Amino acid sequence: MESNTIVEMKGISKRFGSVQALNQVDLELREGEILGLVGDNAAGKSTLMKILSGAHVADSGQILINGEEVSIRDPRDARSCGIEMIYQDLALCNNLDVARNIFLGREYTRGLPFLSILDKKKMYAESAALLKRLNINISSPRLKVERMSGGQRQMVAAAKAIAFDAKILLMDEPTAALGVREANTLLRLIKDLRDGGHSVVLITQRVPDILAIGDRVMVLKGGRRQGILNVSEVGLDDVVELIVRGRAGAESEEDALEYLSFG
Amino acid sequence: MADNPTPQEQSTTEPAQTQAASRQPADSPPARWGELLQWLIEYRAFILLGLALTYAVLFVPFFATERNITQMTTQFSIDGIISIGLTILMIAWGIDLGVGATLALAGIVFALSQDLGVPAAALLGILAGAGVGIVNGFVVTRMKVNFFIATLSTMVAVKGLTFIISDETTIYGHAEGFGWMGSAKLGLFEFPALAFFGIGIIAHLIMTQTSLGTYWYAIGGNADASHRAGLNVKRLFALSFVVAGLCSGIAGVLLASRAVSANPGVGRDTALFAISATVIGGTSLFGGVGNVLGAVAGVMFLGVVRNSLNLLGVSAYWQWVIQGVILVSVVVSDVYMNRRRRTA
Numbered sequence: 001m002e003s004n005t006i007v008e009m010k011g012i013s014k015r016f017g018s019v020q021a022l023n024q025v026d027l028e029l030r031e032g033e034i035l036g037l038v039g040d041n042a043a044g045k046s047t048l049m050k051i052l053s054g055a056h057v058a059d060s061g062q063i064l065i066n067g068e069e070v071s072i073r074d075p076r077d078a079r080s081c082g083i084e085m086i087y088q089d090l091a092l093c094n095n096l097d098v099a100r101n102i103f104l105g106r107e108y109t110r111g112l113p114f115l116s117i118l119d120k121k122k123m124y125a126e127s128a129a130l131l132k133r134l135n136i137n138i139s140s141p142r143l144k145v146e147r148m149s150g151g152q153r154q155m156v157a158a159a160k161a162i163a164f165d166a167k168i169l170l171m172d173e174p175t176a177a178l179g180v181r182e183a184n185t186l187l188r189l190i191k192d193l194r195d196g197g198h199s200v201v202l203i204t205q206r207v208p209d210i211l212a213i214g215d216r217v218m219v220l221k222g223g224r225r226q227g228i229l230n231v232s233e234v235g236l237d238d239v240v241e242l243i244v245r246g247r248a249g250a251e252s253e254e255d256a257l258e259y260l261s262f263g
Numbered sequence: 264m265a266d267n268p269t270p271q272e273q274s275t276t277e278p279a280q281t282q283a284a285s286r287q288p289a290d291s292p293p294a295r296w297g298e299l300l301q302w303l304i305e306y307r308a309f310i311l312l313g314l315a316l317t318y319a320v321l322f323v324p325f326f327a328t329e330r331n332i333t334q335m336t337t338q339f340s341i342d343g344i345i346s347i348g349l350t351i352l353m354i355a356w357g358i359d360l361g362v363g364a365t366l367a368l369a370g371i372v373f374a375l376s377q378d379l380g381v382p383a384a385a386l387l388g389i390l391a392g393a394g395v396g397i398v399n400g401f402v403v404t405r406m407k408v409n410f411f412i413a414t415l416s417t418m419v420a421v422k423g424l425t426f427i428i429s430d431e432t433t434i435y436g437h438a439e440g441f442g443w444m445g446s447a448k449l450g451l452f453e454f455p456a457l458a459f460f461g462i463g464i465i466a467h468l469i470m471t472q473t474s475l476g477t478y479w480y481a482i483g484g485n486a487d488a489s490h491r492a493g494l495n496v497k498r499l500f501a502l503s504f505v506v507a508g509l510c511s512g513i514a515g516v517l518l519a520s521r522a523v524s525a526n527p528g529v530g531r532d533t534a535l536f537a538i539s540a541t542v543i544g545g546t547s548l549f550g551g552v553g554n555v556l557g558a559v560a561g562v563m564f565l566g567v568v569r570n571s572l573n574l575l576g577v578s579a580y581w582q583w584v585i586q587g588v589i590l591v592s593v594v595v596s597d598v599y600m601n602r603r604r605r606t607a
């Protein structure tokens with residue numbers, strides 16, 4: 001299936017002190033696909049996504065959205081391009097309920113301009129509809145987030161991101177802290193989002209996750225792009241080989257085992 | 264591809280189980296008990312108030328007389344207004360140790376400017392309180408000083424300033440209507456009590472019905488997340504200090520009006536009473552949690568206890584001991600709840 005490229009990052013480099021975190025990395029995200037971003041620790045996955053979401057600014061390189069070059073200097077710029085990052089350490093307020101989290105900073109209000117009164121009815125109704133549309137199993141948008149499991153929190157974070165027309169979702173290890181069932185529920189949600197037309201970059205250590213729901217997978221190593229594979233044409237071994245390629249034979253075999261054991 | 268044990272297969276074959284698993288933390292029986300405990304702790308002030316009132320009405324002589332009720336409500340209301348401001352500040356994860364000094368300054372400013380007319384003078388006194396809040400907010404958010412140190416320092420400076428401008432003496436009210444606010448009466452209640460309940464209702468509505476209230480909860484719960492959501496965390500935090508200052512200013516003006524004089528040395532025990540009442544009312548020392556109605560009940564509870572001990576002839580020193588014990592036990596339960604919340 002050919003589709004338009006929605007995000008293009010060209011020649012992105014980033015240095016932290018003496019560490020070259022990213023070296024001339026390219027990335028293309030197509031419209032309505034799930035792109036897996038895999039690699040060892042310190043391969044530069046998170047740094048690359050933080051640059052796209054405005055948390056870091058690249059030393060050099062270009063970012064194009066729908067073919068037009070954009071300047072992303074902070075999270076607000078990214079948001080106005082329709083890009084939303086869902087962080088590993090969740091950006092939710094645990095002391096607030098689901099609806100207040102989803103609408104935080106963008107509440108429906110009415111009445112006085114200097115003291116805007118919340119339109120709670122509308123916020124709860126829309127939150128409930130959103131949860132239902134995304135098949136998220138949370139019984140009420142009035143529940144406080146602190147009473148929820150890790151997976152439910154991830155799903156609220158995802159709902160928060162797409163509630164306001166984020167077309168491009170960047171997810172950093174969303175399943176890392178979850179049990180198998182919760183992880184599967186979340187993966188299904190990500191797939192539903194893709195099917196609903198969203199484009200997703202999924203950073204993960206669990207290669208099988210990507211093989212299950214992803215369209216393409218891009219491998220980073222030592223801040224360089226190693227390659228990009230079509231999920232339908234490859235298996236776990238191919239990806240793992242690319243992740244560990246370039247190391248001494250014995251070591252890489254051990255590493256490969258380690259990766260395989262994630263599945 | 265075929266030999267991969269893919270999660271996709273699992274995810275499509277067991278939706279029912281997955282749903283049950285993800286619903287479990289909210290509704291299972293142990294969580295229900297936890298919920299009950301949490302509910303009891305959240306509304307502890309109302310329960311304590313009910314117990315204290317029952318005891319006082321049944322066993323404390325002269326408690327349930329019209330005159331005592333009027334006096335008692337006026338007494339706790341002046342410090343209570345400060346508790347309401349502190350509740351908002353503490354929900355935003357701040358604290359102000361200098362509310363007593365601000366109270367004294369506001370009274371002195373009110374008395375010193377009474378020749379401008381009582382309404383204008385009262386406004387100046389209240390603004391003086393808000394001004395202290397602005398300074399606190401500025402020092403904490405712009406100069407990044409820890410709020411304990413910041414408000415302790417402002418407290419000392421404000422105290423000094425209050426003694427300087429008052430020339431170390433009590434200033435008596437001579438303007439017409441100076442004492443009106445402190446003594447006007449409607450039914451059982453005097454004006455300070457009506458102001459306390461009125462401000463309590465307004466603050467409750469702000470915290471539960473407006474976006475501003477939600478923002479204060481949000482920054483107290485997770486400042487990082489609030490920042491990422493686009494909130495101006497610094498300005499909101501600074502504003503919560505102004506609210507505490509404003510309430511201290513109102514209390515100071517009411518106190519001076521009631522005494523028909525302003526004394527630069529008042530307010531020594533104010534912070535202790537106000538913070539105790541706020542924490543009893545369910546506001547956490549760790550930010551993000553609390554409610555105004557609870558603080559109102561906490562104020563009333565402490566007020567009833569203090570009044571009953573007075574009527575029973577318990578010495579002031581024992582009263583301090585009792586108040587200290589109450590505060591410690593409430594703080595301990597708050598620390599316990601906070602640990603539960605963080606690990607939940």
